[in-house]
Amino acid sequence: MNSSTSIVNGELQVTSDRCLRYSIFEPTDSPESLATLIFIPGFKGFKDWGGWPWFCGLVSAKRYRVLAINPTMCGVGSALTEFDEPDKFSHQTLSHDVEDLAALLNSPIIPHTEPLFLVGHSRGGIVAALSANHQRQNAQRKIDGVVTLGTPHDLMRLDSKELDQWREQGYRDIVNVRTGEVLKQDVKVLEDYMLHSSQYDPAKALAETGIPVLGIHGTEDPAVSADSLDLLMSGVSHPHSRKELIAGAGHTFGMVHPHQGAHEYAETVVKILADWLREAVQR
Template sequence: MIQNFLHYTVKQNKLNITAYGMENILTAPCIIFVHGFKGFKDWGFGPYIGNYFSKKGFLVLFFNFSHNGVGDSLTEFTELDKFAQNTFSLEIDELEEVINLYRSMFFGKTNNSKIFLVGHSRGAAISLLTASINEEISGVALWSCVATFDRYSERQKAQWRKKGFFDVFNTRTKQAMRLNISLLEDLEKHRDGLLNIENALRKLNKPLFIAHGDQDLAVPIKEAEQIYEWSDKRFTEFSKIIGAGHTFNCKHPFEGSNRKFNLLLEKTVNFINNIS
């Protein structure tokens, strides 16, 4: 059973949340999926993942970050003003709120205390950082994870500071998507603390699954190798998906699954089942 929820955060930002597998909520572990940059909960493979994991016996939560740019249409970038104001720290705060909603029985009564984070791309890094500071997370799966948020040249940063914004182009929607200086300021303020991916990995003391396509052009597989290098090998599983790109050969609108993506899903479920 699928059910939609609406929640306003402590900062009065709106979160649209979809729960898959509500019939499992009483006894099942919870998986929270975290979308990436220019992503959203209903992007391409999202609903397929929700249905897949719920059929495996999990409660699965998908949500849109309040400033991901997607409004009430749920599939179109109609709130580019909010997108411009987004920060990494805000996303961590909102993921923490979703975790707390589950723990407080917002979605319904549960007797299972296991919570797993599965994140894609930037959302994988947000998941990792959150798991490193939240003891209630039992394990985290990183799909196509970035090894750093600092992905801009010094020249780009100089122009960013000069203009007060930086535009990125969405090749799918043909939209110029603005990032305000607040994102860069957030990164620079917290680069050695909250947003330091290396530090988070070195102190992570829970199971970690890293999956990355060797044909990923957006986030090269060398970043996954760096993440694995920083991780505690006692708790870490690293899987290279040969022949897979950044979204594991899935598209939006969704055109169906494929062997590479099915392999990723199977490996992720096995990782979680071995813990739960």
């Protein structure tokens, strides 16, 4: 871990049976941070996956307070690096994740004295977009910007055959190639998405927030096509918004699980992010 950051771990009880776990990365070489960033991992991801702690430490060293979370329904509980809550994973919806962010944003854990940004990888970027708009619609915490990393413009990217099979079977198998585990996703997740699809539109949410957005995507992302970036940000109009493509980078920007050290793609992401944040904070 970067010697210029410190880490504090904690928990927030969102409901009686849903616990949000977090790690706070604080810069130690500076008397105060420039802003608070909440990092949201993607589908099948978790805050302690592979290079994410290293990544968050690098960002924090740039004078940012980074709070990385495990959403309550992500399937990773007290084990922190294993899916020890598979039943929760099987029923995780975007509504659960937005509820988690609302509870966190309105808790004493998040300071009210500095700018606040949401940073999400893949599905986490969708959660960031929806949460920023949810806060705006409900006149709650002001979000100063959203950063998406390899984020799709649409969560449900399955063909009709795959959807029919999911409905008929009642669940679908999810293979986590990063950990080798096979998890199940209940058909209720699909039903929830179909029922609330208009509310789960990240492009619409980003456009409605009216805040700056930084979208970063790898040109060789095998999980989410780089074309998604244009669609995701099609309605974003804030002048400080930017789209950045990293040539050659994949879905996790060179990072793997278990962590195998620094990677130039991820370091490029940190540089782009830090430069953009510095301008956003000074506006």
